[in-house]
Amino acid sequence: MAVSVPELAPLTPGATRVLEAASRLFYERGIHAVGVDTIAEAAGVTKKTLYDRFGSKEALVVSYLQHRDAKWRAHVAQHLARVPEAGRTRVLAVFDAAISWSDEYSPKGCSAINARAEIGDGHDGHPVFPEVSRQKAWLLDLFTELCREAAATDARSMAQAMMILYEGAIVTVGMETFAQPFEVARRLADVLLEADGL
Structure with missing residues (x-):
């Protein structure tokens, strides 16, 4: 993929x-x-x-989020290109990408999550909400496809587990709750994938 x-x-x-x-x-x-x-x-x-x-300022915010997302996707693509074979290591490559990205580009956590936290529940028609939702849906779709290619027993459920680990880690980065949350998330993801026979 x-x-x-x-x-x-x-x-x-x-x-x-x-x-x-x-x-x-x-x-x-x-x-x-x-x-x-x-x-x-x-x-x-x-x-x-x-x-x-x-x-408008709102359109500038959306552009900011879109440009960060494009850079993040290119970074993920580079990591996935290093692991061309479907399987557990390819799923984990998303976490590897996050590890190498977060210190330099996301020391305060996820720009999309941070923006979402500032705009409320999204029912006021603010253009940031659909952009943030689109970015998160893309990541879940990516995990789903990677888990499907890896032959996970239930690719959708496994992808949701990967997403929860990823999102928990990025929030932990922003909150500075403990050091190296993506490394912890990657280890837990590895355990889940191995338990599924991958």
């Missing part, structure tokens, strides 16, 4: 600076804590440029 990495529309230099500044600020400080004035100043552009390129 090949990991689909979404093709994103090319950005102008000004839009790239806005997105890079917004991404850093949203992740470090939170979405609600960062205003468009702060983003424009950090990007070295006017507010008009920001609105011309993205239309």
